[in-house]
Every structure is written in C-alpha cells, then in structure tokens.
Amino acid sequence: MTRGPIILFEGLDRTGKSTQTESLVDALRRVGIGAELFRFPNRETGLGKMINAYLTGGSLNDETAHLLFSANRWECKDALVASSEAGNAVVIDRYIFSGVAYSAAKGLEREWCVSPDLGLPSPDIVIFFKFKDTAKATERGQYGEERYEKVEFQKLVRHEFEKFEEESSGSWNVVYVDDKPIAEVAEEVWQIVGSVCEKGIEDEIRPFQW
Ligand code: FDM
C-alpha cells in the first residue's frame, strides 16, 4: 500500500514554518495531491487549551508542561496515521524535536524529554528552518509576545535543535531563511518534497526511536 509522506517542519520561532506549511498544503492541493496540515501544539483540543494558557502566561512546572505537549501529539496520532494511510501528504508544523528542544533548553534532561514521544509516528522528511543570524528573528513580526520568544532562550533552543540535526547524519534538510522571500523558501521546499509527494511512500510508518 502506498501512503502519503509525513513531512515535518522544525525550527525556531518566526522562521516562517506556519507560512510555509500552509503554502505547501495549498500548492499540493492545487496540483491534485491530497494534503493535510497538523500543527503542534494543537491548541484546539482540551489539552491544547491548557497549553495555550501556559504559553500566554499561565504557570505549570517544566515537567508537567513537557508531558502536556507530548500528550497533545499522542492525542492526534490516530488522525495523523489515518491521513497518511488515506494517501495524503501529512505536513506537520513542529513535533517531537520542538518538544525536546524547548524543554531541554530549560534544563530538563534530554533523554527524559525524548522518552514520552518514543513510538509516535516518525516523519519521513524533516525540514529544518534556520537563521544564520538568530537575532534576525526579532526583526520579524510579533516576536516577544509568548513565553519563549526571547533571544537568549532562542539561542539555547537552537543549540538543542542542532544536536538532533547532527544526530540525523545529514538526513535533515536545512533551509536557511534569513532575508529570503517567501516564494524562494517555498521553491526550496518544493525541490525537497515535490517528487516524494507525487510518488508516495511504500514503507509502513515507523515508530519514532532515538
Ligand atoms: N513548544 C512547541 C514546546 O515548548 N514544546 C512542544 O512540544 C511544541 C510542539 O510552544 F515556543 C513551544 C514552541 C513555541 C510554542 O508554538 C508555541 P507555535 O509554533 O509558536 O504555536
């Protein structure tokens, strides 16, 4: 059975993940390829509402927040698997690596952070949006409104993301977004995913391991 690829976009705040994931889904649909967007945190669910309250000023200890974000992925697992198996390209805006990177940047142990996500559906393709210059993010709109949008903290998160990038031994697709027009980034993304989305994936969905 051929299924749709699971395509994950990761990166720091304000790198353009939401813009690009939405535009990719539109572009795929325009050429007749089924596509569905999942974004994490999914703030629509009951758990997602708790996460939203936390991100906009509520208080939770770091472990509890971490487990909520993970549970928010688990509660969407069946829908995500079903969408891929129905043939859709499943486009994800943040997932496991954001979960670990933000919590590890707060000082939680990395291995502890990964463990609740083990077994979630693995992405087939990871696209990592990066600024060469982290401070660039502050020049982009709305920066600074939510809990983690501080330059010093973003540097720590970036370092955590880069550990995963290194461990991927080149399988992560890095896209530098500094000063690039939206259309140029979209074109780079299309080069990475276009043909896989047309062909689909033969292998079964793998459980995430680390
Ligand atoms: N975030 C996101 C986490 O801390 N853990 C997670 O598991 C996920 C998915 O939530 F600062 C953080 C990252 C970001 C914040 O995300 C809200 P969006 O993409 O800005 O909605």
Ligand code: MG
């Ligand atoms: Mg944000």
